[in-house]
Amino acid sequence: MARRLVVVTGASSGIGTAFAREFASHGWDLALVARREDRLKDLAEEMKARYGVESLIIPADLAKASAPKDIVKVVDDAGRQIDGLVNNAGAGQPGFFAETKWTDQARFLQLMVTNYLALAHLVAPGMAERGFGRIINVSSVSALLPSANAHTRFSGTLYPGAKSLLIKFSEALHLELSAKNVHVSAVAPGYTWSEFHDVNGARPVVSQMPKFWMLTAEEVAKAGYDAVERGVVLRVPGAWYKFLTAMSKALPDPVGRALMRMQEKRMAARMGAAQ
Numbered sequence: 701m702a703r704r705l706v707v708v709t710g711a712s713s714g715i716g717t718a719f720a721r722e723f724a725s726h727g728w729d730l731a732l733v734a735r736r737e738d739r740l741k742d743l744a745e746e747m748k749a750r751y752g753v754e755s756l757i758i759p760a761d762l763a764k765a766s767a768p769k770d771i772v773k774v775v776d777d778a779g780r781q782i783d784g785l786v787n788n789a790g791a792g793q794p795g796f797f798a799e800t801k802w803t804d805q806a807r808f809l810q811l812m813v814t815n816y817l818a819l820a821h822l823v824a825p826g827m828a829e830r831g832f833g834r835i836i837n838v839s840s841v842s843a844l845l846p847s848a849n850a851h852t853r854f855s856g857t858l859y860p861g862a863k864s865l866l867i868k869f870s871e872a873l874h875l876e877l878s879a880k881n882v883h884v885s886a887v888a889p890g891y892t893w894s895e896f897h898d899v900n901g902a903r904p905v906v907s908q909m910p911k912f913w914m915l916t917a918e919e920v921a922k923a924g925y926d927a928v929e930r931g932v933v934l935r936v937p938g939a940w941y942k943f944l945t946a947m948s949k950a951l952p953d954p955v956g957r958a959l960m961r962m963q964e965k966r967m968a969a970r971m972g973a974a975q
């Protein structure tokens with residue numbers, strides 16, 4: 701039997717690279733997607749040497765509407781079928797909603813929402829027909845906690861909402877497809893070491909977070925892989941974030957928001973100290 705193949709978007713860095721390594725360690729071939737082709741090639745060579753798996757390199761800009769079809773075509777043309785999808789590529793949209801251009805917000809939605817859904821829509825029918833599929837959508841703990849300006853000024857006003865949609869989408873698609881052995885999971889990480897906070901400018905604040913707030917990309921990928929294999933719809937990696945999200949569910953909304961405002965003040969103080 702041919703090895704299974706997983707498409708990993710945003711595989712050139714951070715959580716995406718960790719997901720590629722995780723799937724490869726379980727014997728999956730890879731289709732690696734991102735804009736930085738050189739990094740994808742290096743990762744493919746590393747995965748071949750370590751695990752003997754093959755990779756397709758697919759340079760693509762996922763902020764473009766044409767990208768999902770182009771990606772699937774490359775895999776089809778290589779004579780492979782898609783058994784897994786990790787929707788992970790992403791970046792924040794720094795700046796408050798009313799102060800940024802609509803074209804930037806629309807680009808953000810294309811990258812962070814529409815193309816996640818479009819890729820899932822392209823691959824899900826084949827998975828259902830063949831009776832096997834694994835889809836992971838990388839959400840964020842910000843979807844499960846009250847919003848705070850201190851976060852959205854870096855990641856974007858739409859960021860928590862975009863990530864919330866991925867959780868509800870994963871839940872509903874899993875309900876639709878799990879009887880056909882197509883599992884869909886959302887993984888909702890908190891602060892994770894990667895390039896994300898360099899790209900969105902939050903590094904000075906994030907580098908001052910207590911250590912127990914920080915996850916590694918490997919922890920996130922392991923949690924996501926385990927969740928999708930077990931058919932768990934939502935996984936929050938790390939004990940601290942499990943605690944925070946459980947608290948947020950248990951507390952009345954106004955109390956949760958008040959606690960978030962206190963945390964926000966601490967972050968603002970850290971930001972002041974870092975400038």
Ligand SMILES: NC(=O)c1ccc[n+]([C@@H]2O[C@H](COP(=O)([O-])OP(=O)(O)OC[C@H]3O[C@@H](n4cnc5c(N)ncnc54)[C@H](OP(=O)(O)O)[C@@H]3O)[C@@H](O)[C@H]2O)c1
Nearest residue numbers: 710712713714715734735736762789790891892894895896
């Ligand atoms: N780090 C965190 O604290 C954190 C927390 C919760 C959720 N997340 C989510 O985790 C996901 C991965 O982020 P990360 O932390 O691993 O950040 P990262 O290290 O910056 O990696 C982001 C990845 O997305 C790719 N990407 C960005 N824009 C793209 C575009 N237009 N087209 C194609 N690929 C694009 C990047 O590749 P190229 O630049 O090579 O294209 C890179 O591979 C994101 O969806 C993020 O929202 C992160």
